[in-house]
Amino acid sequence: MFVDKTRIRIKAGNGGDGKVNFYTDTMTMHGGPDGGDGGKGGDVIAIADEGLNNLVDYYYTKKFHAANGENGGKSKAYGKSGEDLILKVPCGTIIRDSETGNVIADMINHGEKHILVRGGLGGRGNAKFANSRRQTPTFSELGEKTKEYSVDLELKTIADVGLIGFPSVGKSKILSVLTSARPKIAAYHFTTLSPNLGVVKYYDKSFVIADIPGLIEGASEGKGLGFEFLKHIERTKILLHIVDIAAVDGRDPVEDFEIINKELKAYNEEVYNSPQIIVLNKMDLIYDEESVKKLNEFKQKYGKDYKIIEFSAATRQGVDELLNTVIEEIEKLPKKEHSYVEIHELDKRDYTSINITREDDGTFVVSGGLIDKMSRGIILSDPESFAYFQRRLKQNGIIDKLIEKGLQEGDNVKIGVYEFEYVE
Incomplete structure (x- = not known):
C-alpha cells in the first residue's frame, strides 16, 4: 500500500x-x-530516512506520544528524562500544522533531523526554593504539561529523474529495464497508482529514477488524481518524457506530448522548465510506411528543441544511449536548489507574556506564558506556597498592572486555573 499523505497527532x-x-x-x-x-x-523528533519510500507507517497508527519525565526524588535526585520519540519519514516529506497549514519541517536529506515538539520542563523540587528566609519550603513545582498537536505529513518524491507521459506509454516497463525495480505492469490506463522508485547503476555512475503515475488532460486542475500525481514531479532534476511513437492505443504522439507539457506548465512553471529528454518508446513496432512517417514528423517538429532517444523497452534498443544522455545531462546541471519554504515553529514556548482582561461579572483574568510558568508552583492550601506566589506576582509587576486596570480590594482575580479575592 502506498501512502503519500496522512494526518497524525503528536505530543511531547x-x-x-x-x-x-x-x-x-x-x-x-x-x-x-x-x-x-x-x-x-x-x-x-522527525528524521528523514532514504530507506523509506512512503508514509504507510502513519496510516494505521494515528497517535504518537513521547514519554513523560519522571518525578524528582529525595536526596535531591533528579527525575529521569522521558525518552524521545523518533518518527522516521521518507526524504521529501513535508510536515504541516493541520490547524494553520504552516510548514513546520521539510525533510529533504537523509539523516536530517527536526524537533517537532519539545518535552515539558521538569518542576523544581523544594530544595530549589530554600533560602536564608525560607529554610524549610513545604512546596515544589509541578512539571510542565504539553499539548497534543495535529500534523499533516505529505510526501513529495525526491528523485534525480522523473518518467512522465500518458498512461500505458510504457513507463513502468522502462523503469524495470533501467533499474532493479520490478513494478507490476499491465496494459491499462492508470496502471500505476503510486510512484515507483528505482536506482539506476551504470558503470561507476548512479541516479534515482521515479515512474510518475500516468497523467491525463486536466490533471493540473485536479482531474483524475492530478494533484496527487503532479506533486511528485516537483523535486526531480530531469524529466524523461515517454511517448508511444507507435500509437498503439490509436492516439496521436504529437498531441499527447503537447497535452502533457500544457498540464505541466499549468501546474508549475518551474517544473515545466525542467530539462526534458524525449524517449520515443515502442520503436520495435515502427516498421510500416505510415509509422515511419509519423516518427520522422515527430523528430522534425521537436528535434531542434529537445534531445530525442529512439527506444524499445521490449528489445532494449537505446538503453545505453539513454543512460549516457541522462548522466551527461545530470552532470551538466548546476546543483538544484529546492524552493525556499518558510518554516514555522509548531510549539513556540512563551514564558514571558502577561495578558489582563476583565470578564462580564467584573472578574480580572490574568493569563500568558509567565503566568502559566508561575502557577505550576501554587498550592493554595499551603500558606508558604501561596505567599511565595504572591511575592512573585509583585516582583513581576503583575499586581501593579492589575491596579492600573482598576483592581480594588474585594475584586475577584483569576490567575491560571486559580481564582481568589484581592486583599490589599
Whole structure:
C-alpha cells in the first residue's frame, strides 16, 4: 500500500513534578529540604530516512506520544528524562500544522533531523526554593504539561529523474529495464497508482529514477488524481518524457506530448522548465510506411528543441544511449536548489507574556506564558506556597498592572486555573 499523505497527532512528554522531601537519617529527624527536580519530557523528533519510500507507517497508527519525565526524588535526585520519540519519514516529506497549514519541517536529506515538539520542563523540587528566609519550603513545582498537536505529513518524491507521459506509454516497463525495480505492469490506463522508485547503476555512475503515475488532460486542475500525481514531479532534476511513437492505443504522439507539457506548465512553471529528454518508446513496432512517417514528423517538429532517444523497452534498443544522455545531462546541471519554504515553529514556548482582561461579572483574568510558568508552583492550601506566589506576582509587576486596570480590594482575580479575592 502506498501512502503519500496522512494526518497524525503528536505530543511531547510532560515534565516530571518536583519532589517535596526533607532529609532524615538515624541521627537527623528534621533535616533540610532535599526534594529533587522532575525530569524533562521526551521530544517528538522527525528524521528523514532514504530507506523509506512512503508514509504507510502513519496510516494505521494515528497517535504518537513521547514519554513523560519522571518525578524528582529525595536526596535531591533528579527525575529521569522521558525518552524521545523518533518518527522516521521518507526524504521529501513535508510536515504541516493541520490547524494553520504552516510548514513546520521539510525533510529533504537523509539523516536530517527536526524537533517537532519539545518535552515539558521538569518542576523544581523544594530544595530549589530554600533560602536564608525560607529554610524549610513545604512546596515544589509541578512539571510542565504539553499539548497534543495535529500534523499533516505529505510526501513529495525526491528523485534525480522523473518518467512522465500518458498512461500505458510504457513507463513502468522502462523503469524495470533501467533499474532493479520490478513494478507490476499491465496494459491499462492508470496502471500505476503510486510512484515507483528505482536506482539506476551504470558503470561507476548512479541516479534515482521515479515512474510518475500516468497523467491525463486536466490533471493540473485536479482531474483524475492530478494533484496527487503532479506533486511528485516537483523535486526531480530531469524529466524523461515517454511517448508511444507507435500509437498503439490509436492516439496521436504529437498531441499527447503537447497535452502533457500544457498540464505541466499549468501546474508549475518551474517544473515545466525542467530539462526534458524525449524517449520515443515502442520503436520495435515502427516498421510500416505510415509509422515511419509519423516518427520522422515527430523528430522534425521537436528535434531542434529537445534531445530525442529512439527506444524499445521490449528489445532494449537505446538503453545505453539513454543512460549516457541522462548522466551527461545530470552532470551538466548546476546543483538544484529546492524552493525556499518558510518554516514555522509548531510549539513556540512563551514564558514571558502577561495578558489582563476583565470578564462580564467584573472578574480580572490574568493569563500568558509567565503566568502559566508561575502557577505550576501554587498550592493554595499551603500558606508558604501561596505567599511565595504572591511575592512573585509583585516582583513581576503583575499586581501593579492589575491596579492600573482598576483592581480594588474585594475584586475577584483569576490567575491560571486559580481564582481568589484581592486583599490589599
